[in-house]
Amino acid sequence: MKQFIFLVMLLWGLNSYSQNYESNYKADICACIEAQENTQQLPDKIYNACFTKHMTTYAAIIDAQIKEEDKTKKFIAGQQVRRDLNQKFKYDLAYVCDAYIDIIEGKKQHALQQLRSRTIDSSKIEKLNENVAMVPHYSSYYNRGQYYYQIGDLNNAERDIKKSIQENPLNQDGVLSLQESLLLALIYEGQKRYSEAIAIYDAVNAKAIHPSVELLKAIAYRKSKGYVLKPKVVLKEGVEPVVAAKEKIEKPPVKATRRSSQRVPAPNTEQNNTTSKRTRTATRTGTSTVAEPANKQAPTKSKDSTKNLRGLFKLD
Template structure:
């Protein structure tokens, strides 16, 4: 009788695990993301790496769902399930995984801080103003609004992006103005107008869910509920500092007094080092400046 009771319990236990493996999968990916918070990779690459790593645990459960007998068809269905799961978890995880939110938000803030810490290019602003004055086209309003967003002038950025949407002859089509709308939503996010930003994301996703837009929405939703990125705390190691400081002192005790020959050699080395650094600075100045807006442009691209 005991054996008869064990079998149904075992069946329901396995069946329940199979049905809930997606939640377990998300939890395992989140744990993996926690270990990679301080890596230099992009948020996409970090997520992809954790998704693939945890797939080794859940691949058999995915295959168990497929009813196809033909091996080729079974493979095709299995790949489709994996793609859909990858896209879905990519934005669903933001709602529940603090580590994932932190990774995405920190990298975004790093890019913005890198750009906004530089001196404002007044010549660039003048050129953008001239373009709008000569050709008040919606694309020129957008370009200027995007630049204002990069430098942190959110009020002017909002005005230009709204004007861009207004002047676009296809403004009735939300897909035609998706790029402008996404930028406006990000401006609202920085202004803490979270409900307005969420409304834009919901409008874009009203017909078909775009994973990238859904991810941005999830981030704003978390912020609207009070979750915020924790500020970076510089790590100080007093022991290592004191130890490193004590070593030169100990060496100084045992080191004999410098002779005039030693001082001359040291002076020559310092001069050579200064000359090398000067040449390096000149070479850097001659190089073409990098486009620091490039890393942020991916935030405005929609997935195909």
């Protein structure tokens, strides 16, 4: 009897664990993201790495819930479940995991700050105004509205995007283009009109769910409930920044090279005396005398060149 009760409790525990594995799986992914919060990687890359890392814990539970005898069909069904979970957790985590939304919103705010920290290019605004005047097409209004959003002029951005939606012939029966809809929703978020932004996201996902749009909706919902991006703490309290000093590269001392002094041979006094005597004698007699070298060889006679050529080329 005790063994039966233990078996029932074990099966009940396994069943409840398998039913709640999604929440446990998301908690593990969130903890993994928290450990990599200060990394410079993209949010999608961090999320996919953590999802794959913890799949090893829940793969057996996922496959056990697939009731299929054929191994090939079971494998295909298991792959589909994994893809669906990957897409679902991608926006579900934004509702419960602050570290995940911090990374996404941090990247977005950093990009906007870089755009809005630049000096406003008045010549570009004039060019966009000229395009609207010359070609009053919906794309001209959209381009100008997009630039207004980038520089933080949300009121003018809203005006131009609404004009673009009005002039766009593809927007019929209340169905707006995805590009214009998402930009208008982001403008509403910047104006803290979160309910209007969420309404746009719901309209976009009315026919089919876009995971990226659901993620934007989750972020807008969190902001409407008071979520604020936490500022990054670069240094811990009481820790001074360490500035790396440049290492001095000491060059080896250059050794001074001494000029090699060559000894000058002492003059031969005997030879000089002999030469001077000959010079005085030649001066008295009026003739010039040239000293000849001691080891003078007699000139050799050159052979006949014609004879040499005949011997070389066998000429007759």
